[in-house]
Amino acid sequence: MSDRDIPRSGETAPEEALSRRRLVFGGLAAAGVVAATVGTFGRAATAVAARQPLSDKVVVTDPTLCVGCLACEVNCSTWHASVGRSGVPRIRILATPEVKLQTQLASYLPGRTGFSPSTCRQCPTPWCAPNCPTDALRVDPATGDRYISETECIDCGKCEVDCPVEWKGTLARTSLPIDSKRVIRDATNNVYVKCDLCIGRQGGPICVERCPVNVAIRAGYVKSDHLALDLRPSTQEQWEKLV
Template identity: 30%
Template structure:
């Protein structure tokens, strides 16, 4: 059924810290790796090693510049399915292949019902859905349902692959419907926001804005002198230095 379920109290989603993200693409790579063998597998690639590689990705990392000069910022910006509260990608689906789960709010595609009409990708303002022209069906982020509920994994690994991979802790996973959850508190504390609120899709995923930049860097304790000018004063180290400089 592509009619939306009653709003669920549980809203699983991601919180992405734009202040921390370094744009390393590790989340996208681990997403691709996990999902190439996961629920929505395969994530087809075309001409992967050729001149014009193309393929299906659930998560893509853009880099933006905002503002000018010293006040300007370079912001790395990962973007994947927002698991919206009112996802038009679901309601436009003519076949019932697209659905939003009542239990946790995750938006999924039943690939056995999908006719590949692409209308859902038109209805998504964020570009979260990609057509797999080899499989003839639409693919999208599953929030790694095959990880987060997977009891064969260690409990700490039951997070989406993108969250597990992030080396700087810029990605958080949790229940945004629960005001007391760590992710909700993070959003409240840092002024997290959803994208394109004017369209009314009410995305569940939230972004934490970059913190204001600091005018001066703090003291790190390192010397400001060029290393070449540093010669050991005397004694044993001076003898070693002369020996090595020979």
């Protein structure tokens, strides 16, 4: 198995991950509505929500603590590329001039305000998963991570169509407009990618670990009761807050 198949310290072989068929048909069978919904997988996802484990974690971002240094984007690209996956960043920072930096940071870095990092919300119902024709979009049974196996992805784009959250605005990195779902296409490698919470990486998501504001908060230099990029349980309540 190559690393693009997302190894997880031997815990979860991809074939053991919850597949589309198990998600949809298993769930529908339990709900007793197989005949009524065959051929409308997109709608069927609602019927199977109860069968799907929630993701243990989701990266929650606080724009008022973001100084736009792009460490999250760069490290996301670098780490994923280093393990043989697509180097397209799964977390993006949008330029949002209306967002004001936290007072302590703003007093030190007045020129670095107006940035909003965001990534996949690890939806309680993974809308992106059920329509994947190759079972490339998987739910890790151990952690509930929603991830894409890039070796299985056939670049059809159904996950992108079904993704309910968007990036819309101006990218801080290039100052160019972005209007995209949070499942994004890597046009070089012809695969779709999304935040996989750095599945397989010891220490968890690299963006959370390496954000310099997070480092400063952990060291006590920046006063905040939460991190700029925080890992929190992906509960329904948490998800509704994000939406």
